[in-house]
Amino acid sequence: MLERYAAFFMKIGFLEVSKSFIQDNNAEIKVVQALLPLSLSVSEGEFICIIGPSGCGKSTLLNLLAGLEKPDTGRILVDGVTVNGPGSERILVFQEPGLMPWMTVAHNVEYGWKLQGVPAAERCERVKKYLKMVHLSQYAGTLPHQLSGGMKQRVSIARALALEPKVLLMDEPFSALDAQTRDILHDELQRIWQETGTTILFVTHNIREAVYLADRIVIMTAAPGSIKNVVHVPFAHPRKKSSTELSAFSAILHDEIKQEVDKVAAKELGREWLADNKPPIPGETSADVGAGI
Amino acid sequence: MLLGIWQWLSSLRLAPSYLFPGPMDVFRSLREMAADGTLLISIRLSMGRMIIGYSISIVGGLAIGLASARSRLFKETVGSLIMALQSLPSVCWLPLALIWFGINEMSIMVVVILGAIFSIAIATESAIRNIPPIYQKVGRVLGARGFVFARDILFFAALPELIGGLKIGWTFAWRSLMAAELIRADVNGVARILQTGREFNDIAMMLAGMIVILVIGLTVDLAVFGTLERKIRRRWGLEK
Numbered sequence A: 001m002l003e004r005y006a007a008f009f010m011k012i013g014f015l016e017v018s019k020s021f022i023q024d025n026n027a028e029i030k031v032v033q034a035l036l037p038l039s040l041s042v043s044e045g046e047f048i049c050i051i052g053p054s055g056c057g058k059s060t061l062l063n064l065l066a067g068l069e070k071p072d073t074g075r076i077l078v079d080g081v082t083v084n085g086p087g088s089e090r091i092l093v094f095q096e097p098g099l100m101p102w103m104t105v106a107h108n109v110e111y112g113w114k115l116q117g118v119p120a121a122e123r124c125e126r127v128k129k130y131l132k133m134v135h136l137s138q139y140a141g142t143l144p145h146q147l148s149g150g151m152k153q154r155v156s157i158a159r160a161l162a163l164e165p166k167v168l169l170m171d172e173p174f175s176a177l178d179a180q181t182r183d184i185l186h187d188e189l190q191r192i193w194q195e196t197g198t199t200i201l202f203v204t205h206n207i208r209e210a211v212y213l214a215d216r217i218v219i220m221t222a223a224p225g226s227i228k229n230v231v232h233v234p235f236a237h238p239r240k241k242s243s244t245e246l247s248a249f250s251a252i253l254h255d256e257i258k259q260e261v262d263k264v265a266a267k268e269l270g271r272e273w274l275a276d277n278k279p280p281i282p283g284e285t286s287a288d289v290g291a292g293i
Numbered sequence B: 001m002l003l004g005i006w007q008w009l010s011s012l013r014l015a016p017s018y019l020f021p022g023p024m025d026v027f028r029s030l031r032e033m034a035a036d037g038t039l040l041i042s043i044r045l046s047m048g049r050m051i052i053g054y055s056i057s058i059v060g061g062l063a064i065g066l067a068s069a070r071s072r073l074f075k076e077t078v079g080s081l082i083m084a085l086q087s088l089p090s091v092c093w094l095p096l097a098l099i100w101f102g103i104n105e106m107s108i109m110v111v112v113i114l115g116a117i118f119s120i121a122i123a124t125e126s127a128i129r130n131i132p133p134i135y136q137k138v139g140r141v142l143g144a145r146g147f148v149f150a151r152d153i154l155f156f157a158a159l160p161e162l163i164g165g166l167k168i169g170w171t172f173a174w175r176s177l178m179a180a181e182l183i184r185a186d187v188n189g190v191a192r193i194l195q196t197g198r199e200f201n202d203i204a205m206m207l208a209g210m211i212v213i214l215v216i217g218l219t220v221d222l223a224v225f226g227t228l229e230r231k232i233r234r235r236w237g238l239e240k
């Protein structure tokens, strides 16, 4: 109950938000419950990581907050105001870069500002600043198809940061990047976050990444998604990736998350899964979830 | 090569030369028309009609296509009507247009517009439906709305597919114009050359007119649309 009132005073509040999709593939129409009613409050400047099995509704949660989807029930509040469509104070970075292929890198980055009527000279300055931040200053005039996958994703991150949103939503933004770039961007993101005081919601499959970045980690249940647990990460920023504390903490979380991942696998593989007594499945379980930050 | 065969065939005199002129006769006829200015005036007249009519078709076609891609109601009402109308050759509108708009330029323009607008609308709708959803999501997140969203995001994201539809629209418009000019004996234009040729039993002149029509069609197709298409595909990175 307290949570309900808190939502109005926090930076972001989800109040009993649920969402289902109608999947219409010609042959049959079915309703998929993506999110069960869930509530969550986030305070200003907090860094939240969201972890959960594939298909549990993490992207849906961010899309709702970004205003790309409307909740079936409940309300989403930002600064006490109900979200109703996209807004420039809430910017979402997608898993895929989604750069406009007809615009140069610089035009992609400045497009949001252009829409807001910021004069060209000022836009140019910002483009420089944010491309530098993702180490792509040399590529302002390049077309997206001439960049590598990792470079594209960095441009997409620069495009989001350039708008200096109060709430930054990131949907597995680093999952397609190589380990070195990811390390650089982790540090950059942590620094930018500390400098700007932006509130960040960050979806990831990587527990180490979550433990490294987050103030709190939201663990979601297998589909239909709801919040299983919210874990406070008790280490001060900036953190060191190599720290043994982080590793120990990741290991504890790992077991909790594995339960949910196992549920998905059990549902998929049925009795086979139980009989074999939990063999590792690629991509989702033990080896991958904790590894390779 | 083909010209050589043509010249050889006509020099055999299988048919009298006024029925089957050789390329030299046709070329002479072309030169005469170029010299007395008929050619230039005719081309200017026809192209003028094309440019105005086709521009209106583009604007109208894009608007109708956008509306039917975005609104189910619009698609099921106006959209299905357009689908039906599209199978009617646009020159069939000419008699009606003559009564409605009078014996003037307007009625020809209507035929040109109706020749292209439906195919452009249909191509626009399909191109918009095929846009990868990510561009629309990104556009909305970055703050594009309404007309700006359609102009900055939808139009460009659809362009690689759309350009094919615009090209077909041009071809339809050109054919419709020629048909309308042929039927309307009272207007000048490129097709008028054929009519005049017929009146004077001058087959060389008729062939010259046909060549002019063909060359204009091909030039626009290859030089204008071909180049545009290649440029777009290269910029989008759809081609090496």
Ligand SMILES: Nc1ncnc2c1ncn2[C@@H]1O[C@H](COP(=O)(O)OP(=O)(O)OP(=O)(O)O)[C@@H](O)[C@H]1O
Pocket (backbone or CB within 6 Å): A021, A022, A023, A032, A033, A034, A052, A053, A054, A055, A056, A057, A058, A059, A060, A061, A223
């Ligand atoms: N636009 C949509 N139309 C229909 N169903 C959808 C749509 N978007 C999501 N869903 C369904 O909602 C559920 C949750 O999807 P969502 O993309 O939020 O999962 P996720 O947690 O982000 O998964 P992942 O970790 O694989 O990205 C899935 O069952 C999915 O099939």
Ligand SMILES: [Mg+2]
Pocket (backbone or CB within 6 Å): A058, A059, A060, A171
């Ligand atoms: Mg997702």
